[in-house]
Amino acid sequence: MTEPSYLAAVRESYDTVAADYAELVKNPGELDPVSRAMLAAFAEVVQVSGRGPVADLGCGPGKITAHLAELGVSAFGIDLSPKMIELARKAYPGLSFAVGSMTGLEIRDNELGGILAYYSAHHTPPELLPVVFAEFRRTLAPGGHLMLAGHVGDDEHLRPTRAYGGHPVSYESHLLSPDRIAELLERAGLVVTARLVQAPDEGSRRTAATFLARRPEEP
Structure with a gap:
């Protein structure tokens, strides 16, 4: 599969901001209680299903991957940015991290018990989200679970010029409605089992949404 053109901008931008991103982004224990609860719920349903490991897609410096492992989940991380993966491997040498793209995962069919996409799918242009969600379904085992979280909007397209320590970036963010x-998740063959929308609070300027979904069992 030919790499989508937007990925180069995302990769270069996150390579540029990687060190500052790792310093500035909250540790899981510093997240708001609702966000922590959703991660804990996801970890529990994955463990109960016993379908396989969890892939943290867009894992960045590995903080959430490590948090899942602390919750008892067999988790590994994948990120588009080699610099982010380098930081994750250094911070958490006991966990597995690899460079990769959620548009074309090097993971076998039906291999995963869970997928976490935590504030990482918003750089995907809307017309390519069906490709990404199809990859989620392909790699999840029947009965496997997905947690997708991120900012939402009214089909907004954001083009920041600087981020995380003032570094120049060239990626775009696409904020779709819940x-x-x-x-799109349902069209990809995933059943949405829960949806949580969080209004902006004093620590955030944007509405966020979390979705729990699963791949149906085979008939």
């Missing part, structure tokens, strides 16, 4: 995201 209804549209849920529809």
Whole structure:
């Protein structure tokens, strides 16, 4: 599969900001209680299903991957940015991290018990989200679970010029409505089992949404 053109901008941007990103982004224990609870719920349903390991897609410096491992989940991380993976491997040498893209995962069919995409799918142009969600379904085992979280909006396209320590970036963010995201997940063959929308608070300027979904059992 030919690499989508937007990935180069995302890769270069996160390579540039990697060190500052790792310093500035909250540790899981510093997240708000609702976000921590959703991660804990996801970890529990994955463990109960016993379908396989969890892939943390867009894992960045590995903080959430390590948090899942602390919750008892067999987790590994994948990120587009080699610099992010380098930081994750250094910080958490006992866990597995690899460079890769959620548009074309080097993971076998039906291999995963869970997928976490935590504030990482928003750089995907809307027209390519069906490709990404199809990869989620392909790699999840029947009965496997997905947790997708990120900022949402009204089909907004953001083009920041600087981020995380003031470094120049060239990526875009695409903020879709919760209804549209849920529809795309369902079209990909995933059943949305829960949806949580969090209004902006004093620590955030944007609305966020978390989706729990699963791949149906085979008939």
